Amino acid sequence: MPAIKRIAIIGLALESNRFAPPTTAQDFFQSCYLEGADILTEAQKDAPAMPQEVPAFIDEINRLGEWQPVPVIVTATSPGGPADQMFFARFLSQTLECLRGARGLSGVYICSHGAMTATGDHDPDGTLYLEVRALLGPDVPIVATIDLHANISETMVENADAIIPYRTNPHIDQAPCAREGAQLLWRLMDSGEKLDSACVRLPIVAPTISLLTNDGGIFAQLVENSKAAQTKDVPAVCVAGGFAFSDTSYNGITISAFGDSSKAKRIVHDLAQWTWANRTGFKKELTSVERAIELATSEGPNVLLGDMGDNPGGGGRGNTTEILEALLAAGVKKVLFGLFIDADLAQQCHEQGEGAEFEAVFNRQCDDVNANRLSLSIKVLKLSDGLVEGRRGLYAGRTVKLGASAAIRVNGIHMVVISYRTQCADPGFFEHFGFDIASYKAVVVKSRGHFRAGFDEFFTDGQIYEVDADGLTTPVFSRLKFKNLPRPVYPMDEDTEWHGAGWGKMHNL
Secondary structure (H helix, E strand, O other): OOOOEEEEEEEEEOOEOOOOOOEOHHHHHHHEEEEOHHHHHHHOOOOOOOOOHHHHHHHHHHHHOOEEEEEEEEEEOOOEOOEOHHHHHHHHHHHHHHHHHOOOOOEEEEEEOOOOOEOOOOOHHHHHHHHHHHHHOOOOOEEEEEOOOOOOOHHHHHHOOEEEEOOOOOOOOHHHHHHHHHHHHHHHHHHOOOOEEEEEEOOEOOOHHHOOOOOOOHHHHHHHHHHHHOOOOOOEEEEEOOOHHHOOOOOOOEEEEEEOHHHHHHHHHHHHHHHHHOHHHHOOOOEOHHHHHHHHHOOOOOEEEEEOOOOHHHOOOOOOOHHHHHHHHHOOOOEEEEEEEOHHHHHHHHHHOOOOEEEEEEOOOOOOOOOOOEEEEEEEEEEEOOEEEOOOHHHOOOEEEOOOEEEEEEOOEEEEEEOOOOOOOOOHHHHOOOOOHHHOOEEEEOOOOOHHHHHOOOOOHHHEEEEOOOOOOOOOHHHOOOOOOOOOOEOOOOOOOOOOOEEOOOOOO
16 A cells, blocks of 8 residues: 655745835734644635645645645745845744654645745745755655746756746636646656756846736747646746846746756747747836826726836835825826725724724825825725735635725725735725725726736726836836846846856756
């Protein structure tokens, strides 16, 4: 009778923006921090408060056969600045201690974002992979799943048996991604086979708004080509668009393949050559704030305006006021605006109570660039504890913690104010307060692109505009002071050249 497979489950997810304040231990604890059996308990809930990959991985392994889970730590939080180094060091130490005590592991699943940095480590994802590999040795397969916006380092590729990425942006395939990872890990545990790898990093650091997969653009085509390239001999082909705001020396679009050595090399080479030849597709035009105000006051169709400069899903603080002030100055009516992140303002509303009208101070305890302090007359429409079950897209089927929240009215603008940084990617965040999204002339969301999968039932692509407002997630990279980004890179540097260098690991030399 075959031995029961013992599989360790590890989760560490943070998308790091170097220009944002550091992400603290408290940020992780208030969002998602689970140890041991609590991981399994949370995964069984109808709407778990954890990355969607983990329950999907567990469900798929349950389907595949008899196994024994070894849940270690799963922690995740909204994108923000580099993780506090002490938090990461403690996480890593506890993870390795748990693995040392788990005798006879058959395999390891790592659920990571892939674009994490820490205040003392520019590649904590790679460090995690490396330390787990060093502890368990070469014979225990390690399969990781990552976000499509991961920054892939040599350390990650060389220490994982395979890396499986999301293939949708907006992200709606976290569960299929995890199921694919579970199937491959099961195969490797059963067969004992070793996968070689090949990887190329292109000198293309693209704005995330040019990395959509639902628009038929260059990146969408690249992802489709990578999916078509997968075979039994090369079971994992990983395209990662990267996350420029991490500002690391290994930023850039990467293409990796895991499997037969010669076939993996050929796949990576062909995809990379095609991508470089079509690199002009990574340029993207934005809508000015002035034009956005015109659209919000026109007699045309309803519009959705995405605040590209202040996306909490990319490390933005969710509290810049450029678009809000422009709307107020123009006297625009019938506008729905969210999510504005100001815990102090939310607390003011809770203290005043529903129906209260008072002079509220926005950003009273904040001195972020582009987050002006405003004193405005508001009315509190409704209050909430901020526990919302996601309905569509990125947050579908997940419990999202917004913290103390309030729906308010500011002149002709209805707003949702929350306490915990969350991008406005789900209509449920508005509907939770009773707002009828379809009744507004303009909806303003602080989100980069995931709102497209949440709000597509209200707005067609032709009604969506990406607004060029300033902030920590501006797609105009010339406004940011990068320190570690490899230069030259396209499209920041038009004359960038590429000579095809790559790397990988080979077991069968």
